[in-house]
Amino acid sequence: LGACRVSMSMTEVRAGFTAIKANIQSRDPIRTLSILSHPHSLHKVKSSDRCCITHQLFTFYVDKVFKHCRTEDSFVNRKISSIANSFLSARRKLGQCHEQNKCVCGEESTEKFKQILANYEGLNVTSAAMKSLGELDILLDWMEKSR
């Protein structure tokens, strides 16, 4: 992510998400809306803003999303915990980069993140959290493509 080097085992996070993706997405009744991709895809974010939007999105998932995704299914809860703790670990390193000015936020990433928050707050919290979790592969695809 530019000057900021963060090692997160994408394989582990991807495997954890793939194991629960169908279950999570089945809990999202509103398929016509997107939290991460509306109105513009993450792929439109400039490379210079990539680190900052990643940091903001990890903070978004840690602070707002995972806690509202607890289910009655122990297997799903364990995988969500695995992803949440991986995001927490990576977010810490991104935060260190941010403090060292290696993860600067430009206007574009700030605007993009505002839009994501607006999409999120446009739904009730549980639907918004489940939808956001169900869209995790959008984030993972974008992160892997922009490595």
Next chain:
Amino acid sequence: GDVLLPAPQSISILSTNMKHFLTWSPVIVQGATVRYSVEFQGEYEREYANGSWIPISECSLTTATVCNITEDISATVAYKLRVRAELGATRSPWGTTKGFFSRAMTSLTPPVLRVVADGHHVLVELADMGPSFQFHVLYWKKGQESRVQQKVVKEVSSVVHLDTMEAGAEYCVKARAHVEAINRSSSFSPTQCVRAQGDTSVWL
């Protein structure tokens, strides 16, 4: 009357090569089969989910006194584990690990390898240590210890070709395991050397 069950004691985590096991001492009740249930808590649960605990279903109501927690210790953060005894409807208090456990604390053993001289080629075969592992293989011509070469092996699916040997020369190899997720390596394996077959054939 109802049996008073004590919390399991001597709770500890054994972790080698990124495989993590929780163990504890059995709770003895004469003539009865005591069962145990295990739960874990990551840093996320402590900091953002009201200190919640998550049950490990494979170790719910188990009679064993060991639980494979590898699948759940899947991020490089600090975890806590707890276990309680159960006998019918009676449950003991939780016994919780003292301090935290992070997978970065796992002990790493040197890889097992087999070096083969196949004609003029030095080949190395590495025993699989699991998905988290890659290997740093060092190799050099005996007597030229200052000209060590390194090859990073990310998958151990097949034999790895290291070098083409000069006839009659001896080549030495050693390797260590590396885990990217915790950014740590094992110590090196013992060095193994092989000699290339002398080239006795003469071209006429």
